[in-house]
Amino acid sequence: MKGKIFIIEDEASIVQLVQHNLEKEGFVVSSSLNGNEGLKELKKFEPNLLLLDWMLPDLSGIDICKNIRRDSNFKSLPIIMLTAKGEEEDKVKGLESGVDDYVTKPFSFNELSARIKAVLRRSDPKVVANELIFDDLKLDRIEKRVFRSDKEIQLGPTEFRLLEFFLTNPKRVYSRDQILETVWPNNVNVESRTIDVHIRRLRQSINIEGKKELIRTVRASGYSLV
Amino acid sequence: MKGKIFIIEDEASIVQLVQHNLEKEGFVVSSSLNGNEGLKELKKFEPNLLLLDWMLPDLSGIDICKNIRRDSNFKSLPIIMLTAKGEEEDKVKGLESGVDDYVTKPFSFNELSARIKAVLRRSDPKVVANELIFDDLKLDRIEKRVFRSDKEIQLGPTEFRLLEFFLTNPKRVYSRDQILETVWPNNVNVESRTIDVHIRRLRQSINIEGKKELIRTVRASGYSLV
DNA sequence: TCTTAATGTTACAGAAATATTACAAATTAA
DNA sequence: TTAATTTGTAATATTTCTGTAACATTAAGA
Numbered sequence: 001m002k003g004k005i006f007i008i009e010d011e012a013s014i015v016q017l018v019q020h021n022l023e024k025e026g027f028v029v030s031s032s033l034n035g036n037e038g039l040k041e042l043k044k045f046e047p048n049l050l051l052l053d054w055m056l057p058d059l060s061g062i063d064i065c066k067n068i069r070r071d072s073n074f075k076s077l078p079i080i081m082l083t084a085k086g087e088e089e090d091k092v093k094g095l096e097s098g099v100d101d102y103v104t105k106p107f108s109f110n111e112l113s114a115r116i117k118a119v120l121r122r123s124d125p126k127v128v129a130n131e132l133i134f135d136d137l138k139l140d141r142i143e144k145r146v147f148r149s150d151k152e153i154q155l156g157p158t159e160f161r162l163l164e165f166f167l168t169n170p171k172r173v174y175s176r177d178q179i180l181e182t183v184w185p186n187n188v189n190v191e192s193r194t195i196d197v198h199i200r201r202l203r204q205s206i207n208i209e210g211k212k213e214l215i216r217t218v219r220a221s222g223y224s225l226v
Numbered sequence: 227m228k229g230k231i232f233i234i235e236d237e238a239s240i241v242q243l244v245q246h247n248l249e250k251e252g253f254v255v256s257s258s259l260n261g262n263e264g265l266k267e268l269k270k271f272e273p274n275l276l277l278l279d280w281m282l283p284d285l286s287g288i289d290i291c292k293n294i295r296r297d298s299n300f301k302s303l304p305i306i307m308l309t310a311k312g313e314e315e316d317k318v319k320g321l322e323s324g325v326d327d328y329v330t331k332p333f334s335f336n337e338l339s340a341r342i343k344a345v346l347r348r349s350d351p352k353v354v355a356n357e358l359i360f361d362d363l364k365l366d367r368i369e370k371r372v373f374r375s376d377k378e379i380q381l382g383p384t385e386f387r388l389l390e391f392f393l394t395n396p397k398r399v400y401s402r403d404q405i406l407e408t409v410w411p412n413n414v415n416v417e418s419r420t421i422d423v424h425i426r427r428l429r430q431s432i433n434i435e436g437k438k439e440l441i442r443t444v445r446a447s448g449y450s451l452v
Numbered sequence: 453t454c455t456t457a458a459t460g461t462t463a464c465a466g467a468a469a470t471a472t473t474a475c476a477a478a479t480t481a482a
Numbered sequence: 483t484t485a486a487t488t489t490g491t492a493a494t495a496t497t498t499c500t501g502t503a504a505c506a507t508t509a510a511g512a
Contacts, residue, residue: 426471
């Protein structure tokens with residue numbers, strides 16, 4: 001199970017980039033463009049981690065940080081601070097105020113992603129599990145293996161990614177377009193019907209004699225793992 | 227028995243990250259945020275290795291280095307320097323002043339950890355494991371020997387490092403890029419297909435009649451030891 | 453029931469990834 | 483120095499995967 005991440009950051013473009021990519025990795029993401037509202041929403045959202053901009057129009061990141069640390073429900077919420085270059089001197093202060101890590105803008109998404117996972121691994125290991133499990137299906141991202149009822153299954157690269165995708169959000173129905181966008185590399189143009197064929201291949205591979213069908217077709221909507 | 231490591235570095239977040247992870251690996255770790263105090267504590271602590279920041283608020287890394295080299299008790303203490311990007315030109319100078327290795331910030335913990343072990347392996351083999359074993363495969367890092375089912379196998383230097391790499395994380399699938407980054411010396415540019423050839427050579431060497439294949443090809447992902 | 457649109461299934465050719473081989477250049481040992 | 487070993491790459495062979503088109507089947511509404 002992947003975790004929930006909340007973002008408080010006033011630069012919409014950053015929020016968009018980060019949110020989109022984190023969702024692609026299977027995180028559930030919510031965000032706010034300013035401090036005060038963000039604080040409220042955050043407490044409703046109950047994330048596993050907070051990405052927090054250092055400089056916000058209304059409150060400073062530090063203030064938010066302190067507020068959060070005072071709230072017993074969020075005392076141990078991991079926080080990663082996003083700072084701009086030149087605010088370096090403030091780093092120590094930031095860390096003293098209870099930040100778990102910081103990333104300096106501009107950053108690459110990969111860098112951020114690595115930091116997020118590192119922090120989560122310390123604070124909440126199960127949300128960055130390398131194994132995705134659903135029913136009697138198990139997918140190991142590190143070893144790149146898939147098992148159904150402990151029996152190993154061989155999948156081609158695309159079928160592997162497809163299954164990985166479904167496993168990050170089981171039960172949810174995805175349209176062909178959503179599947180294409182996430183599972184296929186960017187800028188690749190494939191016929192939407194192609195997905196049907198891959199679904200077929202995946203089904204054929206993961207279906208075991210006597211066991212129930214795991215991929216549901218939702219007519220006019222798409223597919224889901226059930 | 228794992229050794230003791232001392233860290234002198236003024237960025238608290240780095241210290242925290244590194245210290246935490248090293249302790250997880252079984253090292254005993256102590257640290258200081260500035261040079262003068264660090265020097266004193268270090269000499270009390272008597273580490274097997276020192277991680278030293280290049281730029282410190284009070285003393286420069288070089289000064290500390292020289293101080294240590296003058297002290298007959300610590301003349302041969304292995305030192306790994308942490309430098310920021312842009313200080314590259316200083317590298318050689320750093321190495322001349324008796325540093326054993328350096329790591330450029332930002333670094334991944336894995337990178338640092340590998341360097342630490344490499345340095346310790348040279349200077350103080352007993353504090354770091356020197357035999358890697360997987361299945362009926364055994365690699366001795368000190369004697370640079372490899373055995374399969376107790377039968378010695380001759381490997382070229384590159385194949386040796388390649389196997390050593392796989393043995394540090396068996397089962398895990400590595401991409402060609404990851405392999406290149408870790409197994410080849412820094413800044414060397416080799417074709418990614420070259421790895422295929424070395425994999426082939428390694429396979430040829432370690433495969434024994436009748437025994438199972440040990441290197442798995444994972445299409446679109448890389449290779450792993452299984 | 454008939455019609456139509458959506459999905460399932462199959463086969464196949466081209467594409468892409470990996471395996472293998474040979475060789476020249478570079479490095480090391482003798 | 484010469485000989486032997488090791489390395490990286492390019493060329494070629496082989497394997498596996500992919501996307502599409504064509505046809506089959508199913509579901510839902512008229």
